[in-house]
Amino acid sequence: METEGVRTDRLGLLLGQFDQAREMAQVRLTGLRDEEYLWEPVAGCWSVRRRGEAVTPRAYGPGEWVLDKGAPDIPANEYAEIARQAADGMTVAKIAEDWSVSTERVEEVLAHTGTPEPDATPVTTIAWRLGHLHSCFAGQWEWTFGERRQDPNLLVDFTPSAALALDRFWALIDRWRDGVAAITDEQLDTVGFSQYPYGSDPGDPFATVLAGANLEFIHHMAEIALLRDLRRARLTTPA
Template sequence: MESEGARTDRLSLLLDQFDKAREMAEVRLTGLGDEEFLWEPVPGCWSLRRRAEAATPRAFGPGEWVLDQGAPDIPASEYAEVARQAAGGMSVAKIADDWSVSVERVEEILAHPDAPEPDETPVTTIAWRLSHLHFHFQGGWEWTFGGRSQEPKLMVDFTPSAALALERFWALIDRWRDSVGALTEEQLDTVGLSQYPYGSDPDEPYIGVLSGANLEFIHHMAEIALLRDLWRARSTTPG
């Protein structure tokens, strides 16, 4: 039975999904401290580090603290999407450019789309996950609703303070939500409304970009929630 007054248009459904995910995430992130924020559950984690201590070749950020980033590649979870893009007419060269990989790498994936090898991406810390979301949504807002000029990887001054990181992140999410909530049906169908420079946003109707942003938020917050569970188990396990 449909709830009285419930809206079922495309934007409302995506906003309701996002709002519920945000509500759950805020509860799960309550009480996050600095030690847990930077906790590395296994050796070799990607995390947030001082610039002089960066452990990866493409760590980025405008200030003292930078976010680990390894060599570019296409994760196995995106192989099916790459196949769909190619089937939809996107050139191999364009796909390669979007992912910053070689044409040969894309061709290799397209030759075996149903048999992806396991990813070797390192485990990440809560700090990495939250900072990744922050720069993604900051850049997404800038290249859709802002001046469309700033480099996303230089827009967020990363911090090792969990409280400050969360304060800044939720303020950004408030702005994102307000801007998305004001979109028109025409804008949702506009190809290139987002000109975000990493990925395929400029080639997609914005409704698809928005759906992808929801997925990005949900899956990273789910991973953060798991890391919080592991931290708690670590702290309470005897011996």
């Protein structure tokens, strides 16, 4: 359905939101230099590092450069999602498997009452945020439109070059967008149309998966933009 040239159907709204977010992000990332891309505003940042120099236990990637990744856990901002999964009939064992945590940890989360305390999450570089987004979208493309067999952790060859990282990222985003634009209403409602193994995709209608992918893109791009602003302000504001 269109209203004065604007699509108002479900897929049209999701694509429109994604397209607008992408346009804004591409402008905000124009001219990104290597020193910004790898800038660590505080000690202990997560970033893209050479294999063997990673500061986290589960850093991953297929090549010389890997993306920092910490021990598995359920962050406080996902407690509500865990409760929804349990309410929808997902077993504690299955939730634990999906999040790579113990069943005891899931039970602890489900037993929590009140508003959870915010997590002490690590500060990450622009390189990390962009690499994380690239990895997520590459994995979801492979397990939705691809052969559904490759390890999501081995799909992205991370790089210390901002220009190369952006070229590869936008190419992947275009491929994702092309795949999404071609789906049918029936596929939009199909549970398990995406079989991406890291998360709830296999148990969700694809419309829900798309909404989640849009949210992931938007919030990480906002963080990247803020990191650029912060670095610029630090370099131009007198001490």
